[in-house]
Each structure stands twice: as C-alpha cells, then as structure tokens.
Amino acid sequence: MFQLPGYNWVILSIVGSVLGLLGTVGIFVSLVIQRRVEKLQDILDEIVDLSYESEQNLTANIFRLIQRYQMYYILPIGTTKSVLQFLDYALLFSVLCWLSSLLTTFKPPLQIQTLIYILPIAGAMVLMLLYRNLLKNAFNPLEYKMFNVIIPPPTQLRSVAFLSSYVNVSVRSLLQQARLSTVVRKVKGEENRGQSSFNAEIVLKQELSFDDFFYYYCVPLHEGYFVAFGFLQIQFPQDSVTRKPVPVGRNVNIPLGWTDWDNLPTKQVKATLFILPPGEKHPIRYTFDLYEENSYYAPFTKPVIRVDRDITFTINNAKIAILEGHEKIPAYELCQDWLLINKKRMYWSSTKENKEPKECSEGIYIR
Amino acid sequence: MTEIVPCTDFIKRLQELLTIPVHETHKSTYLNLNEVEGLQYEDLVRDHDLPPNDPTELAFELILTEVQKEHLDKVISGLNEFLKSYLRNLNRDNQAQLTNQYCKRVVYLFRRSLNTFCYSEEVWDFLSHSFKPICIYLLQQGLQVACEMFWGFASQMGKLAAKHNLHTDSLQRSLRIFEVFAEENGCQDLASHARNLRHNLEN
Structure with a gap:
C-alpha cells in the first residue's frame, strides 16, 4: 500500500x-x-x-x-x-x-x-x-x-486598402492587372401602359477580384449624370461542392445601378471611374469610351488609367472628403454628403430627377 | 546596302502566291503515312506520289522570312492578307479543312514571333483585335464549324500570349462580345463554347 x-x-x-x-x-x-x-x-x-x-x-x-x-x-x-x-x-x-x-x-x-x-x-x-x-x-x-x-488571410492580398496602407505598392499597376472594365446592358423594365420600357444596368467588371476601395463612377446622360459610388467589399462564399474557401474570383461582375435606357446618349458615351484607395491621397482615374451596340454599351479599346494628381482626398470619420480639385469630379456637389464608407453600393439613376441616392442591393456574380 | 522592298510589292507577291490554284488530283493519290489505315506494298510504289501544292505553305514561308528579318509592317500586313485570303476562299463545304490549313499556320507564325522577335506584342495586338470581326463575319455567313474551330485556334494563341506575359484583355473582350452576339443570334452552343474558352484562357 x-x-x-x-x-x-x-x-x-x-x-x-x-x-x-x-x-x-x-x-x-x-x-x-x-x-x-x-x-x-x-x-x-x-x-x-x-x-x-x-x-x-x-x-x-x-x-x-x-x-x-x-x-x-x-x-x-x-x-x-x-x-x-x-x-x-x-x-x-x-x-x-x-x-x-x-x-x-x-x-x-x-x-x-x-x-x-x-x-x-x-x-x-x-x-x-x-x-x-x-x-x-x-x-x-x-x-x-x-x-x-x-x-x-489570403483575402487580404486582393484588398487594395491593405496593400496600399500596410505595404508600399503601386496600387495603379495592381489594379491594372485586375483589368477593370464597365458595360451598360439593356434590361427589360416594368411594363407601362402596354409598352415595355427598357432599363440600363450599369456593371463594373473585374477580371481579378480586387476590393476594399471606394469608387465613384459617372456616366453623362441627356440631362444630368448617372452616378454610382460606394465602398466595394466582395465576399465569396465557400465553394458549395468542394467546400474549399475561395480567396479570389475571376470574371467578377459588380452591378452598380440602373438608369433609363432612353436617357443614355446615342452611339457613344464616355464613362469616368475614380478609385479612391484608403492609404493613398490621389485617386486613380479611369476613362472608358463606351460604344453602343444593339443591347449594350461596351468599350472596344483599353481604358485610359492615370493617377489624378489634381485631386486630393482624405478620409475623415469614415467619410470621403475631397480637399482639392472637386470641380474635376462630375456631380460632386450633389453627392458630397453621401460619400460614406459603409460597405454599401449607392447610385443616382439621374442627378436631374432624384433627390436621394438608392442602394444597389443586387449581389455580385461571376459570368 | 541592303535592298529595301516596299510593302506593296511584298503584298502583291503574297497575293499572287495565295491565288495559285490547287491540284486536286494530287490530293487523292499522295500517300500520307499518318492518314492510311492499312499499308500495302503497292501503295508505296504508286505513280504520281507527290504532295498537293499548298498556296498557304508558300505564303507562310514568305511571311516567316519577314519575321526573321524583323520587318514588322510586312509581318502584320502579311498576316492581314493571309487572313483575308482565308475568308475569301471559305465556303460551307471546305470550312473545316480550310480553317485548319490557314489557322495552324497563323499559330505557327505567332509562335515564331514570340521567340527572338522583338515586336511580338504588336503582332499579338493586331491578331487579338482582328479575331472579333472575323468571327462575327463567320457567324453571319452561317459558317458555324469554321467559327468554332477559329476560336479554338485563337484561344490557343491567347494561352501562348499569356504564357509570355502579353495582355489578353482584348481577346477576353472579343470573346465576351462574340458570346453576346452568338446568344442574340440563337447559337447557344457557340456562346457556351466562347464562354468556356474565356474562363479557361489563363488557367
């Protein structure tokens, strides 16, 4: 014992x-x-x-x-x-x-x-x-x-905010690899007195999904502008079949908003996209030349991409503030109170008619 | 002093080569070992055992020498003429054979231009921009087989280009525009073929 x-x-x-x-x-x-x-x-x-x-x-x-x-x-x-x-x-x-x-x-x-x-x-x-x-x-x-x-985590590698604020990289050339593009698609709208009207769906396309940046997009209409802005954050769910996590996507389509198809200028339209990455002070300006086809407007050539040094911005209390050069941003006066970083995609179908921007709740899809 | 040949003379020579008629008789009598099913001794000693003349082969070699000499203008206009001749000669009966005959040579030329040719980017720019009008024309003419094969060759070139770090965005754009066009014209098969090629281009 x-x-x-x-x-x-x-x-x-x-x-x-x-x-x-x-x-x-x-x-x-x-x-x-x-x-x-x-x-x-x-x-x-x-x-x-x-x-x-x-x-x-x-x-x-x-x-x-x-x-x-x-x-x-x-x-x-x-x-x-x-x-x-x-x-x-x-x-x-x-x-x-x-x-x-x-x-x-x-x-x-x-x-x-x-x-x-x-x-x-x-x-x-x-x-x-x-x-x-x-x-x-x-x-x-x-x-x-x-x-x-x-x-x-792997998703941070496609985050422009992470890359631009923690690591010293050229955001412009990284985004160039994402190959941003834009397209305006004709979609059937509501029927109005037997006549169907057509809406235009404005989509931002990325060949490689980069996110975590603020965008400001505008297309001139017959009267006023179509304006879309917001903080882009993409979440890819786990693959439903293989159960693997998806860190990055190809051929991503991001719906930005809708406007009236008849309101768009005929034949050709020049769209401007500003990318405002947190951690930088000058936005990146994209200029797309979109040409009209039967059911869509699409660019035939590469967009012009440059860092716009005339515009300076900063982020104050989760809100974008333009310090210099706001006259170079179309319809900025109307939108300036709405440029919040709240992970929502907002749009103005037409700056002439609407009082307040609407939220675009359509999901991001791969096509 | 090297002799400088103007581009017009070069194109004229190319056009002459491309319009040489093909001897149809040789095609049926020539013994090609990778095409025969069973081989007999008599086949090996047959008369008229000559390969059929192929105008595209001559044109191919003519453009190839220009690639070696690094004459960019002649290479691009030569390719342009080559593709035009392809479209000119195409009809419903010969679409598969002619597409193979021409396009494989375009691929050879492009592959050659990727090695040691310092203007490969310009050649790729020209080619990738010309795919869209060609394919839309093919579809409008109702040459679906040719169209499908042509995109196959085009994406083969796209893969080569991506491997050599050349930009493929214009090819992607052309594929997408073609996809929409094919859908609008009721060719779902071709549209899904184009979508498949687009998604697999850089994988």
Whole structure:
C-alpha cells in the first residue's frame, strides 16, 4: 500500500511531466507557424515585386500566388485535430489529478478559507484554457482571427486598402492587372401602359477580384449624370461542392445601378471611374469610351488609367472628403454628403430627377 | 546596302502566291503515312506520289522570312492578307479543312514571333483585335464549324500570349462580345463554347 501524502507527490510529478510535454507541443507549433509565416511573407514579397511590372500581363500569376498563399495558410485538418486532441486530454488529465489530490487531503468542514486553497487551481485552469486557445488560433487562422495581424488571410492580398496602407505598392499597376472594365446592358423594365420600357444596368467588371476601395463612377446622360459610388467589399462564399474557401474570383461582375435606357446618349458615351484607395491621397482615374451596340454599351479599346494628381482626398470619420480639385469630379456637389464608407453600393439613376441616392442591393456574380 | 522592298510589292507577291490554284488530283493519290489505315506494298510504289501544292505553305514561308528579318509592317500586313485570303476562299463545304490549313499556320507564325522577335506584342495586338470581326463575319455567313474551330485556334494563341506575359484583355473582350452576339443570334452552343474558352484562357 502506498502512503497517501507520498503518493500525492508522485501524482504531482506525473502532472508536471505531462505539462512539460505540453510545452514541447507549443515549441512544435511555433516552429510550424514560423515556417509558415516565412513562406507567406515570401509570397507577399513576390506580389509586391510583381506590382511594379505593369507592362506585363500578370493576372494569372497573381491569381496563382493568392491560391498558393491559401495553400500554406491552411494546415491540413487532420494534424490540427490530433494536436488539439492531445492538448485537450493532457489538460483534462492534469486538472483531474490536481482535483483528486486536493480531495484526498481535504478534511471537512468546508470553510471560506478553503476557497483560497482552490484559487491557484482555478487560476491554472484559466491559463491552460488561454494556452489552448492560443495554439488553436495559431493553427487555424481561417476560423479564429487572433493572428490576422501577423498572418494576413489570403483575402487580404486582393484588398487594395491593405496593400496600399500596410505595404508600399503601386496600387495603379495592381489594379491594372485586375483589368477593370464597365458595360451598360439593356434590361427589360416594368411594363407601362402596354409598352415595355427598357432599363440600363450599369456593371463594373473585374477580371481579378480586387476590393476594399471606394469608387465613384459617372456616366453623362441627356440631362444630368448617372452616378454610382460606394465602398466595394466582395465576399465569396465557400465553394458549395468542394467546400474549399475561395480567396479570389475571376470574371467578377459588380452591378452598380440602373438608369433609363432612353436617357443614355446615342452611339457613344464616355464613362469616368475614380478609385479612391484608403492609404493613398490621389485617386486613380479611369476613362472608358463606351460604344453602343444593339443591347449594350461596351468599350472596344483599353481604358485610359492615370493617377489624378489634381485631386486630393482624405478620409475623415469614415467619410470621403475631397480637399482639392472637386470641380474635376462630375456631380460632386450633389453627392458630397453621401460619400460614406459603409460597405454599401449607392447610385443616382439621374442627378436631374432624384433627390436621394438608392442602394444597389443586387449581389455580385461571376459570368 | 541592303535592298529595301516596299510593302506593296511584298503584298502583291503574297497575293499572287495565295491565288495559285490547287491540284486536286494530287490530293487523292499522295500517300500520307499518318492518314492510311492499312499499308500495302503497292501503295508505296504508286505513280504520281507527290504532295498537293499548298498556296498557304508558300505564303507562310514568305511571311516567316519577314519575321526573321524583323520587318514588322510586312509581318502584320502579311498576316492581314493571309487572313483575308482565308475568308475569301471559305465556303460551307471546305470550312473545316480550310480553317485548319490557314489557322495552324497563323499559330505557327505567332509562335515564331514570340521567340527572338522583338515586336511580338504588336503582332499579338493586331491578331487579338482582328479575331472579333472575323468571327462575327463567320457567324453571319452561317459558317458555324469554321467559327468554332477559329476560336479554338485563337484561344490557343491567347494561352501562348499569356504564357509570355502579353495582355489578353482584348481577346477576353472579343470573346465576351462574340458570346453576346452568338446568344442574340440563337447559337447557344457557340456562346457556351466562347464562354468556356474565356474562363479557361489563363488557367
């Protein structure tokens, strides 16, 4: 027969060695994480390097880099599960051992002072839970966001705000790889006294989905302007068939708003798009020459892209404020109070008729 | 001093080559080893065993020498003439054969221009802009087979271009415009073919 007080020492030393093993698991995890951060940093560097070669077609390369980033970002589920299982069992075992050794040395009656003896165990349990949480976050950053600052998720690589404010890249040449384009489509509107009227759906197209920027888009109409603006943020749901997360999309269509088809100028129209990335002070100006076909207006040539140094903007209290050059932005006087960064896409069908902008709630789709 | 040949003379020569008539008789008698099913000894010793003359081959070689000499204007106008001759000779009966004959040579020329030719971007610009009017014309003429094959070759060139870091946005745009055009004209098959090519262009 063992002596109880002596046996307690044995139990405690077993618990000590189990906790030592836990510490080694921590080292193992940190090695894995360190390797991963290095890899991810390399890929991020590569994207930053690519952004300076604007003359070349790098759309496919950037797409592939983001996919590769995603591959390193997510660890295999099996490994994560077995490490977490080991953590759980080891923690449970040590807590049980502590409690049992406490119970065997306990002699009634229960007093307030006894609670003080329990406090160290409670504290240790809280710390252990925190430690478990930390490792879980480090392993699976996709569901747990604690380490997003150190290891940015793959979706951040297409975020213009992230790239322009944390990393020093040329936003213009990155957006050039996204190949922004615009099209005006004729869609059937409501029937009015037996005659169907046609609406024009204005769509912004991206060949590679970049987001996290403020846009301001306008098309001159017969009278007034069609104006659309808002903060673009794209969320791709998990693939419904393969259950893989989708960090980046190709051939993305973003509906901006609707206007009256008959209100558009015939044959040709010049659309202007301003991209205002947070972290920059001059907007990027796109000029599209759209030509009329039967059922759409589409550009035949590449848009003219340049950083407009005559316009300076800043962001105050989640609102865009134009400091200089607001006369160069069409219909700015009307819109200036509405340029909020609230992740909504707003539009004015015609600045002549409407008093307030409407919200475009149509979803983003791939076509 | 190198002798400079004006572009007009070059085009005239090219046009002459492209209008040489084809000897139809040679086509049926020539033994092509990759086309025969079973081989007999008699086939190997037959008379008139000559390949049919092919005007596109001569034109191809003429343009190829201009690529080697880096004469950009002649290469582009040569390709232009080559494609025009293709459209001129096309009809419902020969569409598959003629498309293959011409377009594979355009692909060869483009591939050659990607290596060591410093104006490959200009050549690609010209080609990618010419695909749309050609295909819309083909569809209007009701030459669906030719149209489908032509887009196949065009996207093959697009893939080559993307591999060499050339921009493919005008090709993507042309494919999209063609897709809408085909849909409007009731050719759903061609529209979905174009959409497939567009989505797979840079993968």
